[in-house]
Amino acid sequence: MKTNHITQQDIADRLHVSRITVSKALRDHPDISAEMKEKVRKAVEDLGYSPNLIAKQLTLQKTFTLGIVIPDLENSFFAYLVDSIIDAAAERDYHIILTVSREKELSERNNIMNLIGMRVDGLLVCVSQHTSDRKIFEYARKVRIPLVFFDRAIRGMGFSYVAFEDREGTIAALNQLISRGYLNIAHFAGYSNTSIGSERCHGYKEALANNGIPIRENWIIEGGYEINDGIRAFEQLYATGKLPEIILAVNDRVALGAYKAIRRTGMRIPEDIGVVGYGFNESAHLFSPTLSVINQDPIKMGKIAASLLIDEIQGNTPSSHSEILIQEDFHWNTSVMKR
Amino acid sequence: MKTNHITQQDIADRLHVSRITVSKALRDHPDISAEMKEKVRKAVEDLGYSPNLIAKQLTLQKTFTLGIVIPDLENSFFAYLVDSIIDAAAERDYHIILTVSREKELSERNNIMNLIGMRVDGLLVCVSQHTSDRKIFEYARKVRIPLVFFDRAIRGMGFSYVAFEDREGTIAALNQLISRGYLNIAHFAGYSNTSIGSERCHGYKEALANNGIPIRENWIIEGGYEINDGIRAFEQLYATGKLPEIILAVNDRVALGAYKAIRRTGMRIPEDIGVVGYGFNESAHLFSPTLSVINQDPIKMGKIAASLLIDEIQGNTPSSHSEILIQEDFHWNTSVMKR
DNA sequence: CTGAAAGCGCTTACAG
DNA sequence: CTGAAAGCGCTTACAG
Numbered sequence: 001m002k003t004n005h006i007t008q009q010d011i012a013d014r015l016h017v018s019r020i021t022v023s024k025a026l027r028d029h030p031d032i033s034a035e036m037k038e039k040v041r042k043a044v045e046d047l048g049y050s051p052n053l054i055a056k057q058l059t060l061q062k063t064f065t066l067g068i069v070i071p072d073l074e075n076s077f078f079a080y081l082v083d084s085i086i087d088a089a090a091e092r093d094y095h096i097i098l099t100v101s102r103e104k105e106l107s108e109r110n111n112i113m114n115l116i117g118m119r120v121d122g123l124l125v126c127v128s129q130h131t132s133d134r135k136i137f138e139y140a141r142k143v144r145i146p147l148v149f150f151d152r153a154i155r156g157m158g159f160s161y162v163a164f165e166d167r168e169g170t171i172a173a174l175n176q177l178i179s180r181g182y183l184n185i186a187h188f189a190g191y192s193n194t195s196i197g198s199e200r201c202h203g204y205k206e207a208l209a210n211n212g213i214p215i216r217e218n219w220i221i222e223g224g225y226e227i228n229d230g231i232r233a234f235e236q237l238y239a240t241g242k243l244p245e246i247i248l249a250v251n252d253r254v255a256l257g258a259y260k261a262i263r264r265t266g267m268r269i270p271e272d273i274g275v276v277g278y279g280f281n282e283s284a285h286l287f288s289p290t291l292s293v294i295n296q297d298p299i300k301m302g303k304i305a306a307s308l309l310i311d312e313i314q315g316n317t318p319s320s321h322s323e324i325l326i327q328e329d330f331h332w333n334t335s336v337m338k339r
Numbered sequence: 340m341k342t343n344h345i346t347q348q349d350i351a352d353r354l355h356v357s358r359i360t361v362s363k364a365l366r367d368h369p370d371i372s373a374e375m376k377e378k379v380r381k382a383v384e385d386l387g388y389s390p391n392l393i394a395k396q397l398t399l400q401k402t403f404t405l406g407i408v409i410p411d412l413e414n415s416f417f418a419y420l421v422d423s424i425i426d427a428a429a430e431r432d433y434h435i436i437l438t439v440s441r442e443k444e445l446s447e448r449n450n451i452m453n454l455i456g457m458r459v460d461g462l463l464v465c466v467s468q469h470t471s472d473r474k475i476f477e478y479a480r481k482v483r484i485p486l487v488f489f490d491r492a493i494r495g496m497g498f499s500y501v502a503f504e505d506r507e508g509t510i511a512a513l514n515q516l517i518s519r520g521y522l523n524i525a526h527f528a529g530y531s532n533t534s535i536g537s538e539r540c541h542g543y544k545e546a547l548a549n550n551g552i553p554i555r556e557n558w559i560i561e562g563g564y565e566i567n568d569g570i571r572a573f574e575q576l577y578a579t580g581k582l583p584e585i586i587l588a589v590n591d592r593v594a595l596g597a598y599k600a601i602r603r604t605g606m607r608i609p610e611d612i613g614v615v616g617y618g619f620n621e622s623a624h625l626f627s628p629t630l631s632v633i634n635q636d637p638i639k640m641g642k643i644a645a646s647l648l649i650d651e652i653q654g655n656t657p658s659s660h661s662e663i664l665i666q667e668d669f670h671w672n673t674s675v676m677k678r
Numbered sequence: 679c680t681g682a683a684a685g686c687g688c689t690t691a692c693a694g
Numbered sequence: 695c696t697g698a699a700a701g702c703g704c705t706t707a708c709a710g
Contacts (some may be wrong), residue, residue, distance in 0.1 A: 031679065033680095054702090063393065074418060087439075097404075356696075371695075393688090
């Protein structure tokens with residue numbers, strides 16, 4: 001069964017005018033008389049006309065659509081982020097086509113090609129963990145499609161980038177903890193070949209070094225971003241015999257894994273050991289005790305990335321290669337004892 | 340700065356053939372010689388040709404795109420759902436345009452109109468809580484666009500619908516609890532004018548009635564789907580003086596609110612009071628103690644809804660008005676003491 | 679104030 | 695094996 005859409009021609013036929021007249025009336029062109037516009041308005045109503053945006057896009061060579069590429073929607077950080085991108089885009093009359101790479105480089109590539117094929121006006125991408133080939137981004141560059149990276153980027157290609165001031169945020173948070181007397185802090189790290197993993201780990205090391213605290217290599221446990229990685233990391237740490245006062249987990253899923261593993265040993269949070277993660281308020285409050293976090297606001301990031309991209313699309317930007325770093329602040333919640 | 344896209348004409352020019360030849364070669368048409376196809380393939384590579392899907396869609400009168408309308412992406416149930424729709428759609432070569440209504444009827448209407456304007460091949464919608472006007476859905480009917488409701492629907496309009504077998508699932512779960520001796524069960528209900536709220540509440544009442552347990556009206560506390568609603572409900576219940584053994588919360592956010600409010604009183608879960616919610620494993624395991632849930636698998640729902648819709652689009656379906664109910668099973672986790 | 683022409687980038691019968 | 699014609703539904707100068 002075919003769908004049943006009315007065209008401008010149908011309206012024109014009914015009113016015995018040309019379709020150009022209808023097109024103009026619809027866009028409130030000064031050429032057209034008020035009476036004619038009113039007639040058209042009525043016919044639109046009666047017939048249930050819905051303008052074919054595809055045709056409009058082809059004609060205008062603009063789609064008013066943004067393509068998003070994210071690694072994973074099941075991570076609530078990204079869900080909030082996408083939600084805020086949708087809002088920010090809608091405010092400026094853009095739609096969103098959403099694609100998910102599932103952290104696979106191949107899907108990422110296909111998604112970007114498809115989005116370019118759909119002629120989205122711009123691309124918002126958070127690269128997958130394993131992306132190493134820059135070819136697809138060189139292609140994006142070649143066809144001159146505006147592209148903004150957020151949260152995770154391929155650097156040095158001249159695309160704009162929105163990220164958190166991760167290293168600074170880490171240092172500030174740890175300084176605060178250290179000044180309260182917490183000198184024994186371990187780090188469950190991500191991978192050092194991702195910008196997030198390496199920035200956070202560097203921040204950790206720098207903070208300790210700045211405060212003259214020696215770094216114990218077996219207190220830095222590298223290995224992934226999932227719940228199980230947090231469990232494994234704690235087990236490994238536990239096996240060393242000597243436990244820290246606080247664990248700095250590279251993200252909230254790893255922190256959750258740490259919670260689970262800690263509980264299994266019978267230890268209590270925060271009395272026996274404290275946990276600090278990176279995250280945002282809504283997700284920190286799903287933990288009990290509520291997770292202390294170096295705060296990363298996905299809503300703020302989404303807004304900034306979307307408007308940066310739209311500015312580039314509309315040519316409001318001086319440089320098309322801005323790098324925006326969002327400040328982080330430490331939220332001291334109940335997963336760390338107040339001192 | 341304009342984008343820089345190659346067209347079939349550009350390829351034709353370079354190869355000194357007509358664009359029709361190129362078009363045919365690209366779709367592997369038998370008309371075209373193997374050598375010519377090879378030449379075209381090479382030119383595509385060299386020039387970086389990316390087919391303009393907009394033009395293709397206009398010509399074919401098909402977009403291979405599904406429009407999604409959900410109330411809220413920040414609810415992880417929906418995030419998982421959308422993710423699984425994206426996957427299921429991708430498997431059959433469909434894209435997704437995602438819109439979020441934020442539970443507002445007006446946004447919902449605008450989103451649907453836009454999606455129809457974009458000429459998506461079909462619509463997947465979960466109606467907002469407050470939708471009362473059917474006009475937009477009558478319009479969808481009129482233009483004959485395939486539409487499948489999921490999770491929440493406007494009934495009686497002849498659209499297909501995928502939902503959970505909520506009442507049965509509730510009854511089965513409560514039977515299990517009652518047979519273990521839990522006779523005092525309260526219900527934090529949603530709104531009775533939403534299908535979810537009323538189905539769950541009916542299931543609750545029926546289960547008690549079936550087991551000859553009198554219904555205490557002040558143990559049914561109606562009022563919303565958010566964390567704060569759960570907090571408020573528990574405070575109200577607590578004020579009555581007489582507490583149940585188990586609280587059946589209408590969803591996981593309300594359950595989380597109950598957790599928080601319970602903790603504030605110094606009571607322990609599950610020793611002093613148990614909590615049961617509706618949800619899915621991934622979200623239940625974010626709770627500690629892990630939440631016992633009447634299981635609702637968003638991934639299953641997404642897959643079913645997407646393939647039902649695509650079947651309707653492709654005309655593989657006998658009736659375009661199927662109603663699919665997904666079975667629920669009870670996951671007895673640590674938020675209720677084992678008896 | 680109204681309309682004819684050309685074009686956006688593609689595909690699909692139909693000829694040759 | 696290759697191409698000319700018509701069309702998808704819209705918009706935008708340009709005439710009248």
